[in-house]
Amino acid sequence: MFDPTALRAAARHAEAFLASLPDRPVRATADAAQLRTSLAGPFPDEGVAPERVIDDLARAADPGLIASAGPRFFGFVIGGSLPAALAADWLTSAWDQNAGVYAASPAASVVEEVAAAWLLDLLGLPPDAGVGFVTGCQMANFTCLAAARHALLRRAGWDVEERGLQGAPRVHVVLSEEAHSTVPMALRLLGLGAGTAVRVPADSQGRLRIDALPDALSACDGPTIVCAQVGNVNSGACDAMPEVIAAARAHGAWVHVDGAFGLWARAAERRRALVAGVEAADSWATDAHKWLNVRVEAADSWATDAHKWLNVPYDNGVAIVCEAAALHGAMAAGGEYLIKGAGEVRDELDWVPEFSRRARGFTVYAALRSLGRRGVADLIERSCVLARRMADRLAAAPGVRVLNDVVLNQVLVRFAPPGGGGDVDAFTREVVTRVQADGTCWLSGSVWHGQVVMRISVSGWATTPADADRSVAAILRAARR
Numbered sequence: 322m323f324d325p326t327a328l329r330a331a332a333r334h335a336e337a338f339l340a341s342l343p344d345r346p347v348r349a350t351a352d353a354a355q356l357r358t359s360l361a362g363p364f365p366d367e368g369v370a371p372e373r374v375i376d377d378l379a380r381a382a383d384p385g386l387i388a389s390a391g392p393r394f395f396g397f398v399i400g401g402s403l404p405a406a407l408a409a410d411w412l413t414s415a416w417d418q419n420a421g422v423y424a425a426s427p428a429a430s431v432v433e434e435v436a437a438a439w440l441l442d443l444l445g446l447p448p449d450a451g452v453g454f455v456t457g458c459q460m461a462n463f464t465c466l467a468a469a470r471h472a473l474l475r476r477a478g479w480d481v482e483e484r485g486l487q488g489a490p491r492v493h494v495v496l497s498e499e500a501h502s503t504v505p506m507a508l509r510l511l512g513l514g515a516g517t518a519v520r521v522p523a524d525s526q527g528r529l530r531i532d533a534l535p536d537a538l539s540a541c542d543g544p545t546i547v548c549a550q551v552g553n554v555n556s557g558a559c560d561a562m563p564e565v566i567a568a569a570r571a572h573g574a575w576v577h578v579d580g581a582f583g584l585w586a587r588a589a590e591r592r593r594a595l596v597a598g599v600e601a602a603d604s605w606a607t608d609a610h611k612w613l614n615v616r617v618e619a620a621d622s623w624a625t626d627a628h629k630w631l632n633v634p635y636d637n638g639v640a641i642v643c644e645a646a647a648l649h650g651a652m653a654a655g656g657e658y659l660i661k662g663a664g665e666v667r668d669e670l671d672w673v674p675e676f677s678r679r680a681r682g683f684t685v686y687a688a689l690r691s692l693g694r695r696g697v698a699d700l701i702e703r704s705c706v707l708a709r710r711m712a713d714r715l716a717a718a719p720g721v722r723v724l725n726d727v728v729l730n731q732v733l734v735r736f737a738p739p740g741g742g743g744d745v746d747a748f749t750r751e752v753v754t755r756v757q758a759d760g761t762c763w764l765s766g767s768v769w770h771g772q773v774v775m776r777i778s779v780s781g782w783a784t785t786p787a788d789a790d791r792s793v794a795a796i797l798r799a800a801r802r
């Protein structure tokens with residue numbers, strides 16, 4: 322008979338952890354050596370009671386946890402977990418469905434179907450696009466680019482799934498020099514090679530330079546993929562999609578968009594209203610593109626994450642392909658023993674690289690249902706407003722400089738040593754280290770166009786203006802010492 326003791330213990334620990342988030346140090350309080358001491362040991366011959374395993378694990382892991390689900394975590398681009406999404410994640414584990422085929426879990430299949438339709442609606446993407454729920458944007462980029470490879474080579478009369486790339490027509494790839502590293506990684510995995518892509522220079526904000534695109538495309542004689550980006554991982558800047566799409570279309574190229582977090586700006590009504598205004602005025606001004614991902618819907622494929630700005634627990638990414646048949650063609654798998662639906666139901670493994678897999682649709686469904694269209698818009702808008710607020714307050718302090726146009730949720734900051742002179746790179750690195758050690762908030766550093774920066778990303782649903790202000794105060798304290 323099922324004994325719920327361990328599950329109840331887990332719920333107690335989870336509740337205690339979540340309740341501690343607003344006040345606990347955001348950094349970890351134990352280092353690797355301390356964690357090894359409390360977690361390692363010889364592999365036991367005998368098992369331990371489940372409740373004790375959970376109690377011991379929770380106690381030993383706690384000092385090594387980062388409060389990334391909390392309100393003052395601004396590192397990388399990491400969202401928290403919405404209450405409904407987190408609870409749905411628990412159910413996903415309890416239900417333990419293998420979301421590979423409809424026959425193994427009709428509920429998982431239909432929920433994915435619904436979550437996919439809601440996402441397309443919310444993001445303003447074609448309603449009949451193909452959607453696959455994968456582990457993150459790395460795999461979403463991989464999956465979309467596999468669909469691109471499939472479609473382009475099929476058009477060239479080549480079945481890449483059957484024949485591979487041995488002797489295939491060359492597939493050219495055009496890539497901004499600011500593309501996220503997961504795009505070249507996907508090209509490596511697809512046999513297209515990261516090093517063979519034509520790299521296009523980017524402008525001061527990290528947007529692909531449109532004036533350099535024709536030259537790049539003219540070097541591509543044959544099937545071509547153009548990889549664009551909405552939401553630069555450092556600056557948040559978005560490529561000028563209307564121009565990217567126009568140039569790519571003139572060349573017959575496939576346009577792929579890496580929108581790991583930036584694609585979510587399309588869900589923010591207020592920003593959309595601005596897009597509409599811009600469109601009506603016929604003013605494709607760079608000021609608009611740099612923070613609004615207009616015309617993104619005219620691309621061929623989009624990779625994004627639910628575990629970033631939608632605040633769904635890890636792991637959850639989404640691959641979306643306009644031509645659903647291309648995604649299906651690249652991913653569909655067989656197996657004599659599989660009982661597959663005859664097209665009228667969704668066999669999830671036909672849309673992703675995995676076979677057996679977690680039922681990722683449940684958490685996305687729960688997040689979207691709990692927020693609704695308005696809630697998602699508020700979450701995105703609020704994050705952008707708080708990023709702006711932090712940028713303005715930091716920039717008002719002496720010796721502090723914000724390097725990027727704060728168009729979304731990303732802020733890049735540099736700190737001059739007090740008293741003038743000195744090494745700004747070294748001091749900025751030092752400020753990041755001090756802030757991390759202080760524990761009021763957590764953020765990381767980066768290098769932006771050769772300069773060391775502090776990188777702030779506002780992505781969590783729980784962050785309030787008070788959290789933003791408290792974090793700015795901690796950052797400025799660290800910069801004054």
Ligand SMILES: Cc1ncc(COP(=O)(O)O)c(C=O)c1O
Pocket residue numbers: 397398456457458459460501503550552553554579580581582626638
């Ligand atoms: C623009 C961009 N693309 C791709 C990724 C990779 O996403 P994931 O970590 O979910 O694989 C990131 C991560 O920050 C990103 O910002």
